Amino acid sequence: MEYRSKLNELRKKIDEIDEQILRLLNDRARLARDVGHIKKKHNLPIYVPSREQKIFDRLEQLNREFGEYFPTDSIKPVFREIISACRSTEENLKVAYLGPRATFTHQAAIEHFGQAVEYIPVQTIKDVFEEILKERADFGVVPVENTIEGIVNYTHDLLVDYTLKITGEVILEISLHLMGINPDIKQIVRVYSHRHALAECREWLMKNLPHAQLIEVESTAKAAEMAKDDYESAAVAGEAAADIYGLHIIEKKIDRHTQNFTRFLIIGKDIPPASGNDKTTFVFSVKNEVGALYKTLEPLYKHGINMTKIESRPSKKEAWDYIFFTDIEGHIEEDRIRNALKELEKKSPFFKILGSYPKAH
Numbered sequence: 001m002e003y004r005s006k007l008n009e010l011r012k013k014i015d016e017i018d019e020q021i022l023r024l025l026n027d028r029a030r031l032a033r034d035v036g037h038i039k040k041k042h043n044l045p046i047y048v049p050s051r052e053q054k055i056f057d058r059l060e061q062l063n064r065e066f067g068e069y070f071p072t073d074s075i076k077p078v079f080r081e082i083i084s085a086c087r088s089t090e091e092n093l094k095v096a097y098l099g100p101r102a103t104f105t106h107q108a109a110i111e112h113f114g115q116a117v118e119y120i121p122v123q124t125i126k127d128v129f130e131e132i133l134k135e136r137a138d139f140g141v142v143p144v145e146n147t148i149e150g151i152v153n154y155t156h157d158l159l160v161d162y163t164l165k166i167t168g169e170v171i172l173e174i175s176l177h178l179m180g181i182n183p184d185i186k187q188i189v190r191v192y193s194h195r196h197a198l199a200e201c202r203e204w205l206m207k208n209l210p211h212a213q214l215i216e217v218e219s220t221a222k223a224a225e226m227a228k229d230d231y232e233s234a235a236v237a238g239e240a241a242a243d244i245y246g247l248h249i250i251e252k253k254i255d256r257h258t259q260n261f262t263r264f265l266i267i268g269k270d271i272p273p274a275s276g277n278d279k280t281t282f283v284f285s286v287k288n289e290v291g292a293l294y295k296t297l298e299p300l301y302k303h304g305i306n307m308t309k310i311e312s313r314p315s316k317k318e319a320w321d322y323i324f325f326t327d328i329e330g331h332i333e334e335d336r337i338r339n340a341l342k343e344l345e346k347k348s349p350f351f352k353i354l355g356s357y358p359k360a361h
């Protein structure tokens, strides 16, 4: 019986600590609200991703010094929600994303902004851009490339056509889970999912649910919705779908062999200030002459700037005419970046900065 009193004693201490955490959360929210008042008075943006990124980096570092009894991987998810909730006392951010609810884009949006914002699911990538332009949303979230499917052309085209800016990025590992209201896999007779998701999990499904009927639906989110009221059904979908539709994850990551990552962009009206660990994305075209690409990119080399990516797309203005989507390390606020891009712009018939934003980890 002695262990019981020990257990009670430990639980009492945990309750006391929770109370202290709660008091501190209230203190924190009050300070964030005061920051919000100053920002509003001076017409400054409420949402400052660079500041949020610095908070995560500092706390992860501190946590390592504290001995990591609390897992460092959990610092960002916990503080993301604390910051999201504190921010919501300053302003109600509206975020449009490629829906419906529970898609991977929704998951990426939650990973970036936390739960305490108003989410607006829309039907197309273009609608995400339109919601911001029409001031129905402050920010938007769209997929831009996947390690298996390649780039999302439509997002690239819209970035050229619209005046909006990339203000952030999220890289998500696309993990597909088997989920349902019934945790007992032996009773599952139907599995719903998107065609691609079923294909990626085929091996696991054949081995573990050889008699189940596999049913294709238009999205993994829809699959979760189909499974939510049926004891004999399961869905293959992402984690957000399990949360939103209240499903148990029966088996985690059944797409076992795949290296499946998607990069999402956060878009908004203005370029956020530098965080110290940023990326700049721009697009340019080249003259039709020998060595044009090499010559146009020379200023990057001259100013010691690291180019992390270059991707060509048809310009759609003339046949066989291309534009180049380019990522470099650094922020447009930095002199060397600004100077290099000014020189590059002079050499290009078409040039546009698409954004400077904190790098995803």
Ligand SMILES: C=C(O[C@@H]1C=C(C(=O)O)C=C[C@H]1O)C(=O)O
Binding pocket: 031, 032, 035, 036, 046, 047, 048, 049, 051, 052, 055, 082, 083, 084, 086, 087, 090
């Ligand atoms: C409190 C602020 O406003 C927002 C909320 C933050 C927070 O809760 O820590 C951080 C950055 C901002 O997005 C701030 O700018 O410091």
